[in-house]
Amino acid sequence: MLVYLRLFKESFSFALNALRNNKLRTFLSLLGVTVGIFSIIAVLAAVDSLNRNIKDSLEGIDANTTYVTHFSFGPSDVPKWKRENFESMQYDDFKFISKNIPDIDACAYGWFGARETIRYESEAMSNVNVNLSTNGIYRISNLNVDNGRFYNDVESISGSPVIVLGYEIAKGLFDNLDPIGRKVRIYGRKLTVIGTLEKVGISTVGDSPDEQVFLPINYVRKFKSTKTKNQFLAIIIKPKENIDLDAFENTLKQKFRVYRGLKAGEINDFFVSRFSGFVSILDALIGTLNGIGWAISLFSLLVGGFGIANIMFVSVKERTNLIGIQKSLGAKNKFILFQFLFEAIILAIVGGLVGLGLVWIIIIIADNLATDFKFILSAGNIILGFSLSTFIGLVSGLIPAIAASRLDPVEAIRTGM
Numbered sequence: 001m002l003v004y005l006r007l008f009k010e011s012f013s014f015a016l017n018a019l020r021n022n023k024l025r026t027f028l029s030l031l032g033v034t035v036g037i038f039s040i041i042a043v044l045a046a047v048d049s050l051n052r053n054i055k056d057s058l059e060g061i062d063a064n065t066t067y068v069t070h071f072s073f074g075p076s077d078v079p080k081w082k083r084e085n086f087e088s089m090q091y092d093d094f095k096f097i098s099k100n101i102p103d104i105d106a107c108a109y110g111w112f113g114a115r116e117t118i119r120y121e122s123e124a125m126s127n128v129n130v131n132l133s134t135n136g137i138y139r140i141s142n143l144n145v146d147n148g149r150f151y152n153d154v155e156s157i158s159g160s161p162v163i164v165l166g167y168e169i170a171k172g173l174f175d176n177l178d179p180i181g182r183k184v185r186i187y188g189r190k191l192t193v194i195g196t197l198e199k200v201g202i203s204t205v206g207d208s209p210d211e212q213v214f215l216p217i218n219y220v221r222k223f224k225s226t227k228t229k230n231q232f233l234a235i236i237i238k239p240k241e242n243i244d245l246d247a248f249e250n251t252l253k254q255k256f257r258v259y260r261g262l263k264a265g266e267i268n269d270f271f272v273s274r275f276s277g278f279v280s281i282l283d284a285l286i287g288t289l290n291g292i293g294w295a296i297s298l299f300s301l302l303v304g305g306f307g308i309a310n311i312m313f314v315s316v317k318e319r320t321n322l323i324g325i326q327k328s329l330g331a332k333n334k335f336i337l338f339q340f341l342f343e344a345i346i347l348a349i350v351g352g353l354v355g356l357g358l359v360w361i362i363i364i365i366a367d368n369l370a371t372d373f374k375f376i377l378s379a380g381n382i383i384l385g386f387s388l389s390t391f392i393g394l395v396s397g398l399i400p401a402i403a404a405s406r407l408d409p410v411e412a413i414r415t416g417m
Contacts, residue, residue, distance in 0.1 A: 031307075032303055033308065033348050033351025033355070033392060033393075034358070037352040037356065037388060038355035038358050040293070040385070040388065041355060041359045041382075041384070042359050042362070043294070044293060044381050045359055045375070045376065045377050045381055047289050047290050048376055049376050064239050065140060066272060066274050067234050067271075067274075068093070068097065068235040068237070068252070068270055068272055069089060069234045069235075069271050070086040070089060070270055071083060072271045073273045076271070088226065088227065088228075088231060089233045089234055090227070091217075091221065094109035094134070094235050096256075096259050097237070097252070101237070101248075101252050101255060102248075104238070104239060105139075106136045106140050107136050107235065108133050108135075108140055108235070108236045109134045109136075109217060109236075110133035110137055110233070110236060111132040111220070111233050112131060112132070112133075112234065113129075114129075114130040114132060115130065116130050116187060118169065118173065118184055118185070119173075119184065119186070120174065120179075120185070123172070125172050125173060128212070128213060129212040130186070130212070130213055131213065131214045132215060132216075133214065135151050135153055135156040135216070136236070137214065138150045139238065141209070144197065145164070145197060145198070147178070147179075147180060147196045148164075148193070148194050148195030148196060149195045150164055150195055151195075151215070156217075158216075158218065159219035159221065160216060161189065161191045161192060161219055162192050162194045162219075163191040163192070163193055163213055163215045164197065164213065164215070165184075165193060165196045165197070165213050166196075166210045167196065167197055167199040167200070168210040168211050169210075169212070169213055170193075180194065180195070180196075187223070187224075191219075197209055252272060253268065256270065305348075305392045308347055308348060308396035309396040309397070309399065309400060311347075336405040337405035338401075339401075341401040344393045344396050344398075344400070345393035348392045349390055352390070353386070356377075356382060356385045359385075360377055363375040
């Protein structure tokens with residue numbers, strides 16, 4: 001055992017001395033591995049950060065939340081020309097579902113995606129996301145009021161001229177003023193601010209509630225038609241907990257088909273989608289991004305590996321005479337093998353650590369610049385980077401090390417002279 005430890009120690013020392021004596025060559029070899037490891041870990045860290053921020057943005061929404069719409073969230077077997085003729089969800093559809101479908105915890109009717117300019121005296125904010133919905137959206141989206149209140153069921157049904165502001169909208173319009181009870185102008189009409197929402201932070205998927213305003217959809221229905229095509233009109237349902245979701249969905253489809261007068265054999269002129277399906281689509285997208293990142297980054301890593309292999313072959317050629325002398329003095333093949341193998345592995349590990357260090361520095365800088373978007377460098381990615389660099393060093397140095405260990409001492413001395 002002690003013999004092997006001594007062998008490892010002496011081989012390691014020879015490898016370090018060889019790297020110190022060829023600083024430029026060592027630096028160029030390190031550079032190739034550094035770029036490769038940096039590329040892979042940077043891409044994986046970016047995708048992980050994106051995934052984490054998306055999941056955080058969607059955390060407040062129940063995965064069982066169900067959407068009834070006239071369009072499909074994903075691929076559909078229904079031809080496009082048929083889908084384009086489907087009638088959009090109307091307020092009467094919402095009333096039927098909310099009253100006749102069992103096991104509903106909360107239900108809302110919403111018109112989403114509208115953007116308007118909102119004004120208060122001389123202050124104005126343009127392109128604001130206006131969330132037109134019934135008051136059920138408050139429970140479904142897990143919104144929290146910071147000041148004032150959200151509009152109630154009576155105000156929602158009657159279409160009262162009231163509005164609830166997201167954190168950033170309230171701050172932009174009123175700064176340090178208390179907005180409750182003040183009048184803002186939207187759609188060319190005045191609405192009373194009855195509440196402001198707690199700050200949520202940046203959202204990776206769509207606009208954050210901080211950048212939205214909420215008002216009763218029935219107020220807007222008084223002067224705008226909901227039968228306009230290409231509008232995001234939806235009925236959003238939060239089912240009760242611990243129910244059979246497949247049975248719930250089947251009941252919903254059957255009763256809504258009857259309500260819409262669809263006969264047996266006719267296709268549904270609506271789509272029922274769960275929020276969990278949307279999350280699955282996002283997971284698939286994240287997986288695709290990971291795959292693309294790996295494919296691109298592996299090329300950089302291969303370049304680094306070939307660079308180390310090339311340098312090691314040059315190193316063997318330069319030290320052929322020394323190898324012959326060492327073997328003539330009794331050095332075993334294992335000693336020569338480990339000497340060059342350690343050299344390659346040290347190059348790869350140091351290059352990998354430098355690459356990981358660069359990613360870590362960039363993440364720290366990015367975190368300081370972007371306060372809401374969270375960048376992460378997971379322990380798994382750190383271990384992966386270290387393992388990859390070690391593997392690249394082992395593979396790249398193995399063939400040159402074997403070639404060096406098999407040199408005939410007499411031929412090696414003669415060749416090196």
